Amino acid sequence: MNLKKKREALREELAPVISNFLFHTNEDPVNEQKEYIKLKIAIREKLRYPEFRKTLGEILYDLQKDVSGEVRERLLILYRELELHHHSLERLNSWRWEVVSKGIRELTEMEVEETFLLIAKKINHRLAVVRRQAELATVKLSPKGINKILDTAKYPISEWQQLKIIEALGTIENFEPPRFKSWLLSPNNDVVLFALRLMRHYNQNDAETAIIELVKHKEDIIKKEALECIKYFGFTRSLSSLKQIFSGLSNGVKIEVLNVFGELGTDADLPFLYHIKGIEQEYFVHSKVLATINLILPDSELPTSDIEKFKSELPKNLEEVTVKGDDEEIYNFVEWSKSITPTKETPIETEDVTDDIASSVSELDKETSDTLDEHLSLVSTSENDNTAVQPKSFEDNYSNLDLDSREKLLDSIEDFGDSREQEHLEVIVEKEENSELRFRAFHILKRLQDFKNRVNSNDVEEKASEEEESFNANEEGFLHESMHSIFYRLFQKAADDNAKKILLVEMQPVGDEKEIPFLKRLLRTEAKTLHSTVKETLSIIEKRLDYEKDEPKIEEEHSPAKEPSANExxxxxxxxxxxxxxxxxxxxxxxxxxxxxxxxxxxxxxxxxxxxxxx
Amino acid sequence: MENKKILFAEDDQMLASLLVYRLRKEGYQVNQIHDGKAVKEALEQGIPDAIVCDVMMPYFSGIELIDYVRNELKSDVPIILISAASNDENILSAFKMGANDFIPKPISPNELSIRLAKELSRVSV
Incomplete structure (x- = not known):
């Protein structure tokens, strides 16, 4: 019979014996009590044989994996009573690492606590596999095992191993963790790191100063773990220190620092973050700064790059509108605007200047003006309706318009708009996809801005002359009137002063009364280099018109075939x-x-x- | 529970001996079997009052045993499965196939005894 079969036979023989041992109680019948005593004597005798001890030890070791509860407790006691752990202890001294490993595993599984110190010696074994097993065994066998590891470990403790140890600590009943801050001074960086993680795991926040100091550690991984602790425990005192060292940190740590600011930062930290935003070149850190600012001040930084424009589906009632240009169709569009524009009153920020302008354009048809306002979502359509839907921005409304409607809108602004439309024009300039419309919007905006700047500067100069005051009052009118000149558009597109001068010269023989407001306006808006040509043109046209004013009377008398106007x-x-x-x-x-x-x-x-x- | 016949199928001889010892001590008549083939043969001899069976067995798994008992033998005999692979999938499939109970390893002999008694009492009611 070979060794394997012998062992099988022995296992079969021992199976009922072990069961008898494990389920024996003093209440058992007398015959069972007698049998139990006989078996005990027989086993004691056989334990002298190493093979028997080895086999019995293996049986109990295998069996403890499959059973739980009271039976397992009895089995472990039996293992120790029969002194079967001596064989496992001998294994610890083997020169073969796998034998040492097996010995550690058996002693740990069979919970032979008294071997804790012997196993702890293997924490600094030359082989990592034995070290890892010894560390886990030390923790499982004694609540003081973690202290032993942190005190004696000279080798690195991997992150995985740290997790396994923390998991093992969690299985210890009534475990009272030591104050892990004691190990923040360890010369072993992994011990410091592990101590920080354990502090976080067991909510030990009694080492604020030491943790803040560890952010200056030379190892980034310790800096990051310290920052995790700062964030977790809410050490706001650390923020000033973090600001001071920020520039000297690596990008990875900077991102962690920004995470801390995102978690603990307040409005008071925004200047620092804006400063970093201004100077930081690294893409990821820069993005993180923006995200952090947004955490403190929501939606203050919005995405700008790679943003595509999407037209939302048009509302059903808009499909009825075919904006071609007649008033009725504009009205329909406005009806639609009413349905989606704010019903809650939107405050309009108006400067004094705008008030002046508003009064100067009072001659505009009020209805048209109101329509435009509604069009641009500036005013409420129903002042008393407070059950407002969330107002849509002009940008939203504008992006919903088709090309024709957008063109129509721009026409309206060009014809009737004033400085209140400036912000809307800015939106159009920024968002408009059609280059022609964008160009038009840009020029209208520029014109309005020029006008506004001029008005402001005039305010500062305390409106030096009456003529100037008159201009201010009527500038909007001038602007409007000057747009009637056929040269207005051409002039806007003129590339330089020379081109403008050529236009002015061309204007002299053909210009009529429509050009006068335009030319007068040029005197105020254009550079002085053009003034002489403008004055000359103005003078020529005015003289010719004066002459023509006198002439028609004669013409009417003598020549009824007057040049018909378009209407005529x-x-x-x-x-x-x-x-x-x-x-x-x-x-x-x-x-x-x-x-x-x-x-x-x-x-x-x-x-x-x-x-x-x-x- | 005296004279109740239990078919106990477990390939781990030491564990089987231990649990059978415990059940016999409770008064059950336990037929201890170590592989699937023997289980099938034993069932052809007669249906026991309950079956305790390991999921992982040579020749004939615990799941196949349930299928055989429920669909071929058309028997409602209580079946308690024991397994070291106690993930949700195994447990659910065992119950879907018709297992009455599932006990994960490591197993407490006391727990097995209680659960078996419960199943038997349910059948007798």
């Missing part, structure tokens, strides 16, 4: 009725026909109603 070219309602009456339909070109004959009195009476209602 249109066929009149009377003529249209006449055409209908006599059953002719004029050719297209006859619409511009200017009759050079007189109608007979009868026809004239018939087509010229005495009462407009007859028409």
């Amino acid at each position: 070219n249109r066929i009149s309602l009377e003529m249209f009725s006449l055409y209908e009456e006599i059953g002719i339909s004029p050719a297209q070109d006859t619409l511009d026909f200017e009759p050079d004959f007189e109608l007979s009195g009868t026809i004239a009476e018939r087509i010229e109603p005495k009462n407009p209602k007859d028409v």
Whole structure:
């Protein structure tokens, strides 16, 4: 019979014996009591044989893994009573690491606590695998095991091992952790690190100063762990120290420091963070600063790069609107605006200057102005309605518009807008995708800003002259009127002063009264180098117009064929009725026909109603 | 619980001996078997009052045993599974197949005794 079969046979033989030992009680029947005593004597005799001891030890070791409760307790006591752990202790002295490891494992599993100090000696074993096992065994066998490890460990303790030890500590009943701050002074950096983690794990916040000091440790990993502790325990006293050392830290640690500021920082720390934002070159640290600022002051830093614009789906009622330019369609659009724009009154920030402007543009049609305001989400559509939906920003509204509507809106601002539209124009300049519209918005904005700056400077100079005051009062009117000049747009696009001078010269023979407000405005807005040309142009046009003003009277008397205006070219309602009456339909070109004959009195009476209602 | 017949199937001989010893001490008639084949043969001889079975056994796993008992033998005999692999998936599949109870290892002999008694009393009611 070979050794393996012998052992199998021995195991079969010992199985009922061990069961008898484990389930024996003093209340058992007498015959069982007698059998128990006989077995005990027999086993004691057989324990002299090493093979028997070894096999019995292995059986108990295997069995303890599968059983729990009271039976396991009895099994462990039996193991020690039969002194089977001596064999495991012998293994600790083996020169083979796997034998030492097996000995440590058996003694630990069989809970032979008295071997704790013997195993603790292996904490500084030359082999990491034995060290790790010895550390865990030390902790499992004694509540003082953790002290032993932190006191004696000379080698690194891996993060995984630290977690395993913490897990083992958690299984110790009624464990009273020592004050781990004692090991913050250890020469072994891993012990310091482990002590910091244990302090955090067991909520030991009695080493604030030492932990703050550890942020200056030369090892980044200790700095980071100290910062974790600072954040966890809320050591706000550390923030001033962190500000001082920040610039000298590595990027990884800087990010951890910023995490601390994000957790513990207040408004008082914002200047420091803005300073870092200004000087920090490293992308990740810079991003972290922005995130930290946002933690302290929510939404103060918004994403700007790689932001795509998305048009949200248009509201259903907007589909009915086909904004082409007539008033009714604008009205429809405004109706839609009402449905989505704030019903709660939005405060309008107006400066004194804006008030002046507001009064100067009072001649604007009030209805149109209101419409525009609503259009731009500036005012409430219902002042008393406080059950407001969250107001949509102008930007949201604008991004929802299609190209035609955006063009229409810009037209409205150009025609009727004032400095209140400045912020909206800024949004359009920034967000508009269509380059033409963006360009237009930019010029309108520039014009408004120029005007505003001028008004402000005039305020400072205390409105030196009456003419200036008059200008201030009427500048909006000038601006509006000057836009009627055909040269206005051309002038806006002129690249330099030379181009502007050429335009002014070209204006001299063809300019009419529409150019006068424009030229007067140029005298105020353009550089002095252009002034002489502007004055010259203005003078030429004014002289010509004065001459023409006198001339028409003569022309009317002598030449009735005056140059018709665009409206005059249109066929009149009377003529249209006449055409209908006599059953002719004029050719297209006859619409511009200017009759050079007189109608007979009868026809004239018939087509010229005495009462407009007859028409 | 005297004279109740228990079929005990566990391939770990030491553990089986220990638990069977405990059950016999309680008064059960325990048929101790070490592999799946023997379990099947024993069941062909007759259905016991309860079956205690390890999930991992040679030839015939505990799950297969449940399937055999429930679907082929059409028996409602209480079956208690014991296993070291006590993850949720194993436990749920055991109950889905028709196990009456599941005891994870390491096992307390006292706990097994109590649970077995409970299952038997439930059947007798």
